[in-house]
Amino acid sequence: MVGDMAALDTIGRSLDEAFFMLWQTLWALILGFTLSGAVQAFVSRGQMQRLMGDHRPAALTRSTFLGIASSSCSYAASALARSLFVRGADFTAAMVFMVASTNLVIELGIVLWLLIGWQFAAAEFVGGAVMVGLLGILLPRVIAAPLADRLRARISDAADTSPQAHHGGPVESDLDASGALRTRLRQPSRWVASAGYTLADLSMLRREIVLGFVAAGFIAVAVPAHVWADVFLTGHGPWTVVENAVVGPFVAVISFVCSIGNVALAAALWKDGISFGGVIAFIFADLITIPLLAIYRTMYGGRVTLRLFGVFWAVMSTSGLVTELTFRALHGVPGRRPDVIASEHFAWDHTTVLNIIFLIGFAGLLLLHRSRDRFDGPQTYAHDPVCGMQVEKANPGAVTAIGSDTVYFCSRRCHDRFTADLARSPQ
Numbered sequence: 001m002v003g004d005m006a007a008l009d010t011i012g013r014s015l016d017e018a019f020f021m022l023w024q025t026l027w028a029l030i031l032g033f034t035l036s037g038a039v040q041a042f043v044s045r046g047q048m049q050r051l052m053g054d055h056r057p058a059a060l061t062r063s064t065f066l067g068i069a070s071s072s073c074s075y076a077a078s079a080l081a082r083s084l085f086v087r088g089a090d091f092t093a094a095m096v097f098m099v100a101s102t103n104l105v106i107e108l109g110i111v112l113w114l115l116i117g118w119q120f121a122a123a124e125f126v127g128g129a130v131m132v133g134l135l136g137i138l139l140p141r142v143i144a145a146p147l148a149d150r151l152r153a154r155i156s157d158a159a160d161t162s163p164q165a166h167h168g169g170p171v172e173s174d175l176d177a178s179g180a181l182r183t184r185l186r187q188p189s190r191w192v193a194s195a196g197y198t199l200a201d202l203s204m205l206r207r208e209i210v211l212g213f214v215a216a217g218f219i220a221v222a223v224p225a226h227v228w229a230d231v232f233l234t235g236h237g238p239w240t241v242v243e244n245a246v247v248g249p250f251v252a253v254i255s256f257v258c259s260i261g262n263v264a265l266a267a268a269l270w271k272d273g274i275s276f277g278g279v280i281a282f283i284f285a286d287l288i289t290i291p292l293l294a295i296y297r298t299m300y301g302g303r304v305t306l307r308l309f310g311v312f313w314a315v316m317s318t319s320g321l322v323t324e325l326t327f328r329a330l331h332g333v334p335g336r337r338p339d340v341i342a343s344e345h346f347a348w349d350h351t352t353v354l355n356i357i358f359l360i361g362f363a364g365l366l367l368l369h370r371s372r373d374r375f376d377g378p379q380t381y382a383h384d385p386v387c388g389m390q391v392e393k394a395n396p397g398a399v400t401a402i403g404s405d406t407v408y409f410c411s412r413r414c415h416d417r418f419t420a421d422l423a424r425s426p427q
Contacts, residue, residue, distance in 0.1 A: 025111045052093040102286060119334055248280075277322075391409065398415035
């Protein structure tokens with residue numbers, strides 16, 4: 001009986017911790033996803049592909065900024081990177097784009113800042129720059145041009161089932177052809193699309209976010225510190241820094257949590273003793289979780305997936321290590337770890353005020369989205385029935401026909417899941 005009560009108390013305190021971590025970062029999540037939705041609605045994807053034809057420094061820099069601009073979840077980012085590669089983008093540039101679109105985005109930096117400090121937000125971008133540079137050096141040597149060309153040729157015929165699959169590049173919609181950003185900003189349909197992208201991305205990532213915060217709550221409350229001492233070295237000087245940076249991605253691989261969800265987990269790991277560089281390496285490693293590795297195997301084959309896994313792990317660990325050494329030299333590593341990640345009570349403070357303001361703004365987005373029929377939204381965009389992501393009909397990841405209806409998907413993964421479920425369902 002006493003054991004049951006203790007277990008219930010631990011569960012309750014873990015869920016409280018998870019909820020208040022979410023409350024502390026709620027306004028930042030809304031802000032980040034709103035900005036991400038706006039960028040997706042107003043930035044032409046056709047321009048992205050045209051600027052990624054090689055892996056020289058200028059092209060990788062462009063790929064990085066375009067990835068940041070197209071902020072998305074790991075699954076959608078992997079599908080878009082593959083689509084860009086098949087349509088002519090350099091393989092390394094496409095992988096840099098994928099890394100940037102998941103790990104160098106504003107919502108990630110804001111949530112890091114709020115949960116564990118500005119140093120981690122700054123380290124995200126410093127480490128990201130290191131990671132991009134290392135990918136530019138290593139990836140063309142591990143997956144050389146002849147292998148990339150053979151890979152493109154092998155998958156290009158089946159790369160997309162979208163109407164534009166056999167053209168030289170993505171077909172831009174009428175909205176994309178509308179001209180300058182100033183013109184696009186005057187189009188009501190773009191604003192409706194922006195609201196749709198924001199809501200769809202939140203819907204798509206709701207499981208990752210909830211799992212990340214719940215797992216972080218349990219790690220922060222229920223996992224004894226000595227467990228992490230067994231996983232991560234402490235008190236061994238330079239070897240601690242190296243080992244933590246190497247092991248950090250392993251925790252990400254087995255956590256199954258990607259995108260914004262692993263920030264809360266990172267905060268819990270930082271509280272319980274992992275090094276500064278280990279935290280950064282863990283955050284970057286959301287692209288090598290087990291589900292993502294399975295997707296890479298489907299998209300590129302086992303040989304290329306193993307090479308990607310090795311390069312990504314090495315680059316993410318090295319970036320975490322270099323970032324820690326840089327911040328130590330600049331005295332930028334926090335000297336204290338938090339006793340708790342979030343206060344487990346409500347207070348009338350800036351967090352509450354900002355949450356109220358942004359929740360009101362979020363209600364406005366919902367209202368705008370509900371009014372989309374007035375602005376021709378449904379004729380231009382569709383929603384992936386599997387993950388809920390908003391898909392531009394002119395640039396889907398895949399499509400399928402059901403009778404006289406066309407169903408649009410963000411990626412081949414969602415298409416395959418949908419058709420498999422359809423085949424199993426009773427006719």
